[in-house]
Amino acid sequence: MHATSRPTSRDVARAAGVSQSTVSLVLGGKWNGRVSPATAASVQDAAERLGYRPNQAARSLRLGTTRTVLLMIPTIVPFFGDVHVGAARVAARHGFAVVVYPWPDDAGPAASPFAAPHEAIDGILASSLAPDVAAGIGGAPLVMLDSDPSGPVPTVDFAVADGMRAIVGHLAGLGHRRIGHLAAAIDQWTFHARGDALAAAVTALPGGAYTRAAAPLDVTASRDAAGTLLDAPDRPTALVCDDDVMAAGAYKAARARGLDIPRDLSVTGFDDVQLAVALEPELTTIRLPAEDLGAQGMTMLLDLLNDRPPPGPHSLPGTLIVRDSTAPAPR
Amino acid sequence: MHATSRPTSRDVARAAGVSQSTVSLVLGGKWNGRVSPATAASVQDAAERLGYRPNQAARSLRLGTTRTVLLMIPTIVPFFGDVHVGAARVAARHGFAVVVYPWPDDAGPAASPFAAPHEAIDGILASSLAPDVAAGIGGAPLVMLDSDPSGPVPTVDFAVADGMRAIVGHLAGLGHRRIGHLAAAIDQWTFHARGDALAAAVTALPGGAYTRAAAPLDVTASRDAAGTLLDAPDRPTALVCDDDVMAAGAYKAARARGLDIPRDLSVTGFDDVQLAVALEPELTTIRLPAEDLGAQGMTMLLDLLNDRPPPGPHSLPGTLIVRDSTAPAPR
DNA sequence: GGTGTGAAGTCATACGTATTACTAGAACGT
DNA sequence: ACGTTCTAGTAATACGTATGACTTCACACC
Missing domain, CATH: 3.40.50.2300 (Response regulator)
Incomplete structure (x- = not known):
C-alpha cells in the first residue's frame, strides 16, 4: 500500500486544534465573519505544513459538480x-x-x-x-x-458551405470551369457539407463540370485519388480539396505528371493548418476560426x-x- | 435546476423491490452465490429501465481510485x-x-x-x-x-542522441563535413539532448564544422533561421533540423536561394510526422516510436x-x- | 437582572457508493 | 427436536467534504 495516505481536512483540523468544519470554512474562503483571523491563519499554516490537497472525489460528491x-x-x-x-x-x-x-x-x-x-x-x-x-x-x-x-x-x-462557395467564386473569377473535387472519405458532417456545397456551386456555374475522387486524410492516398482525376480525359484545371493534407497529395500527383502549380493546375485546401504554408507554392485555402x-x-x-x-x-x-x-x- | 436528477442506486433498488446493497452487488457483478438469478435479472431490468449510471464521484470516494x-x-x-x-x-x-x-x-x-x-x-x-x-x-x-x-x-x-549520431553517420558517409544545425528554440530536454549529441558528433568528425541557428517550431521562423546558416561564408552542405516542421522552413530558405535539394543541399528532419512525406523531396528523418x-x-x-x-x-x-x-x- | 445581539466556532448531516457483518429462513442430517 | 450449514438477502458503515443549524460566550442596553 502507499507509504503515507494523503492528509484529510480532519488531519488539518487536528493539527490546528479546530474542528473539520472550520478547516473547510477557512480553506473555502467563506469565513467572512465566522472565523477569527488568528484561527484562520493557523489553519492555513497547518494545511500548508501538511501539504493538504482536498479530495476531489469527496468534493464532487458533495457539490454535485466537477467543474x-x-x-x-x-x-x-x-x-x-x-x-x-x-x-x-x-x-x-x-x-x-x-x-x-x-x-x-x-x-x-x-x-x-x-x-x-x-x-x-x-x-x-x-x-x-x-x-x-x-x-x-x-x-x-x-x-x-x-x-x-x-x-x-x-x-x-463553421459555415463550410459559404467557404466552398467562396472558393468556387475565386476559381470561377480566374476562368476555371472544370473543377475536380478531392473529397475526404470520412463520414463526418463537415465533409458531407463541404462536398454538397461544392458540387452545387460548380454545377451552377455556366459550363461548370464537377468530377470527384475520394480518399482518407492521408498524403499518399490523396495523391493516388488526385491521380485518377488528373488522368481523366478533359482533366480539371483546378482541384478543390476537402482538407489541406489532401492538397499535399494533389501537389504530388501534379508533379508526378509534370504539371506546374499554379500554371497548369490550381489547387485549394481547407482549414489553413501549418502545412498550408509549408507547401510550395503556398496553398490557397479557407481559414477556419478554430479558437x-x-x-x-x-x-x-x-x-x-x-x-x-x-x-x-x-x-x-x-x-x-x-x-x-x-x-x-x-x- | 435540472429537470430530473439522475437516478441513484437507491432508486433502482426501490423500483426492483430490493435493498440498495443488492443493487450494488448485482451491478458490480459480485453476486456469485449471494443473489438469486431471478432477483438479479429484475435489478438489471430496473437499472436498464431507469437509465441508471453509477455516480463516479461517489464511486471514486468509496474506492479511492478513479481508474x-x-x-x-x-x-x-x-x-x-x-x-x-x-x-x-x-x-x-x-x-x-x-x-x-x-x-x-x-x-x-x-x-x-x-x-x-x-x-x-x-x-x-x-x-x-x-x-x-x-x-x-x-x-x-x-x-x-x-x-x-x-x-x-x-x-x-527516446534515444535521441543515437538518432542524431545515426544522422551524422549517414551524412558523413555521403561526404558531408560542414553541417548546419537548425535548432528548436524550446527549453525542453529532448531538444537540448538532440543539440548536444549533434554538436558532439559533428565536431568529432575529421574536418567537421558545426554551425547553428535557432527558431521556434514554426515554418516561417525556421525559414529565416535557415537563411542565416545558408548565407554564411562557407555555407554548410547539409542542414540537420531538430524537427520535421523546421525542415519545411529549411526547404523554403533553400528554394529562395536557388539551391536544389538534395543536389546542392541535404536536409534532415526528426520525428517523421506526416509532413515528412508531404514535402518535396520527401524528407530523410528519424522515426520515433511514439506509440x-x-x-x-x-x-x-x-x-x-x-x-x-x-x-x-x-x-x-x-x-x-x-x-x-x-x-x-x-x- | 433579564434580554437581545454579534462573534467565533462546533455539530450533525448528506452526497451515492461498495462492502463487511449480520439475519431470517430453509434444508438437512441424526 | 435440535444443531449445522447453506441461501438470499439486508443493515450499517465509511470514504472526505461543504454547509445549514445550533451552541457558547461576551458584551451592551434598558
Missing part, C-alpha cells in the same frame, strides 16, 4: 489544439477546466470496458461526432462542434449548465486566404 | 496522438482510461485558479515536462515521457500504481528513414 468539461475529438491534430485553447480560455473564466478525450472513431462508448471518463464531468463538447454516437452518451449536457446542426443538440459549426469554435461552444455549454436557454445553432464564417496555388485557368 | 490517468502534453499535435494510442491501449487492458490535458507552457499548476484536474486522477503521464514543474505537481504518481531521465522521476524517453513511448510509460505507471518497484529509466531507439532529401555532398 470539468470534456472536449471529445476524433483525432489529435493541431486544429483541435486551437479549439481547445478557445474553450479553455472561456472555461477558465468560470472556474472550469477542459480535458481532452480522443474518441476512437471505431468504438462507441458502449465499447469501453471501463467506466468512461465522460461520467465524471459536468458537460461535453464534442467535435465531429456522429449523431447516433452523441445519442448514446446520455445524461451529460452536450454541445456539438462542427457537426450536423439540424439535430436536437445545440451546435456551433472561436471552442470559445463559442464553451459559452453555449456554460449556458446549458446554468439552465439558461440554449441559443440556436451558430455558424462561424471562414475566410478565403489566397496564396500562390491558384492562378488563371490555362486556355 | 483514470492524465496524459499531460505541451501541445496538441499528431505525434502525441500516437503516444496516446499506445498509452490507451495498455491502460484499457487494465481498466483505465486515459484523458489528455494540454499543459499550457506559460502557466505552471499554481497558476490555475481552479482545482486542477490532475487532482481527480490516479496518476500522470507527463510529456516534455520541465523537472521543476513536475516537482510542483505533488502527490500523484508520475512518469515522465521524453524528458530528462537523470532526475528522480521514473522516465521513458511505444506511450505504452511503455503507461506500463511503468501501472507498476507504480500497484506499488511494484519502478523500473529504471528506459530508452526507445529511433530509426533512420532515408528518403530523398539527402544526397552526396557537392564538391
Whole structure:
C-alpha cells in the first residue's frame, strides 16, 4: 500500500486544534465573519505544513459538480489544439477546466470496458461526432462542434458551405470551369457539407463540370485519388480539396505528371493548418476560426449548465486566404 | 435546476423491490452465490429501465481510485496522438482510461485558479515536462515521457542522441563535413539532448564544422533561421533540423536561394510526422516510436500504481528513414 | 437582572457508493 | 427436536467534504 495516505481536512483540523468544519470554512474562503483571523491563519499554516490537497472525489460528491468539461475529438491534430485553447480560455473564466478525450472513431462508448471518463464531468463538447454516437452518451449536457446542426443538440459549426462557395467564386473569377473535387472519405458532417456545397456551386456555374475522387486524410492516398482525376480525359484545371493534407497529395500527383502549380493546375485546401504554408507554392485555402469554435461552444455549454436557454445553432464564417496555388485557368 | 436528477442506486433498488446493497452487488457483478438469478435479472431490468449510471464521484470516494490517468502534453499535435494510442491501449487492458490535458507552457499548476484536474486522477503521464514543474505537481504518481531521465522521476524517453549520431553517420558517409544545425528554440530536454549529441558528433568528425541557428517550431521562423546558416561564408552542405516542421522552413530558405535539394543541399528532419512525406523531396528523418513511448510509460505507471518497484529509466531507439532529401555532398 | 445581539466556532448531516457483518429462513442430517 | 450449514438477502458503515443549524460566550442596553 502507499507509504503515507494523503492528509484529510480532519488531519488539518487536528493539527490546528479546530474542528473539520472550520478547516473547510477557512480553506473555502467563506469565513467572512465566522472565523477569527488568528484561527484562520493557523489553519492555513497547518494545511500548508501538511501539504493538504482536498479530495476531489469527496468534493464532487458533495457539490454535485466537477467543474470539468470534456472536449471529445476524433483525432489529435493541431486544429483541435486551437479549439481547445478557445474553450479553455472561456472555461477558465468560470472556474472550469477542459480535458481532452480522443474518441476512437471505431468504438462507441458502449465499447469501453471501463467506466468512461465522460461520467465524471459536468458537460461535453464534442467535435465531429456522429449523431447516433452523441445519442448514446446520455445524461451529460452536450454541445456539438462542427457537426450536423439540424439535430436536437445545440451546435456551433463553421459555415463550410459559404467557404466552398467562396472558393468556387475565386476559381470561377480566374476562368476555371472544370473543377475536380478531392473529397475526404470520412463520414463526418463537415465533409458531407463541404462536398454538397461544392458540387452545387460548380454545377451552377455556366459550363461548370464537377468530377470527384475520394480518399482518407492521408498524403499518399490523396495523391493516388488526385491521380485518377488528373488522368481523366478533359482533366480539371483546378482541384478543390476537402482538407489541406489532401492538397499535399494533389501537389504530388501534379508533379508526378509534370504539371506546374499554379500554371497548369490550381489547387485549394481547407482549414489553413501549418502545412498550408509549408507547401510550395503556398496553398490557397479557407481559414477556419478554430479558437472561436471552442470559445463559442464553451459559452453555449456554460449556458446549458446554468439552465439558461440554449441559443440556436451558430455558424462561424471562414475566410478565403489566397496564396500562390491558384492562378488563371490555362486556355 | 435540472429537470430530473439522475437516478441513484437507491432508486433502482426501490423500483426492483430490493435493498440498495443488492443493487450494488448485482451491478458490480459480485453476486456469485449471494443473489438469486431471478432477483438479479429484475435489478438489471430496473437499472436498464431507469437509465441508471453509477455516480463516479461517489464511486471514486468509496474506492479511492478513479481508474483514470492524465496524459499531460505541451501541445496538441499528431505525434502525441500516437503516444496516446499506445498509452490507451495498455491502460484499457487494465481498466483505465486515459484523458489528455494540454499543459499550457506559460502557466505552471499554481497558476490555475481552479482545482486542477490532475487532482481527480490516479496518476500522470507527463510529456516534455520541465523537472521543476513536475516537482510542483505533488502527490500523484508520475512518469515522465521524453524528458530528462537523470532526475528522480521514473522516465521513458527516446534515444535521441543515437538518432542524431545515426544522422551524422549517414551524412558523413555521403561526404558531408560542414553541417548546419537548425535548432528548436524550446527549453525542453529532448531538444537540448538532440543539440548536444549533434554538436558532439559533428565536431568529432575529421574536418567537421558545426554551425547553428535557432527558431521556434514554426515554418516561417525556421525559414529565416535557415537563411542565416545558408548565407554564411562557407555555407554548410547539409542542414540537420531538430524537427520535421523546421525542415519545411529549411526547404523554403533553400528554394529562395536557388539551391536544389538534395543536389546542392541535404536536409534532415526528426520525428517523421506526416509532413515528412508531404514535402518535396520527401524528407530523410528519424522515426520515433511514439506509440511505444506511450505504452511503455503507461506500463511503468501501472507498476507504480500497484506499488511494484519502478523500473529504471528506459530508452526507445529511433530509426533512420532515408528518403530523398539527402544526397552526396557537392564538391 | 433579564434580554437581545454579534462573534467565533462546533455539530450533525448528506452526497451515492461498495462492502463487511449480520439475519431470517430453509434444508438437512441424526 | 435440535444443531449445522447453506441461501438470499439486508443493515450499517465509511470514504472526505461543504454547509445549514445550533451552541457558547461576551458584551451592551434598558
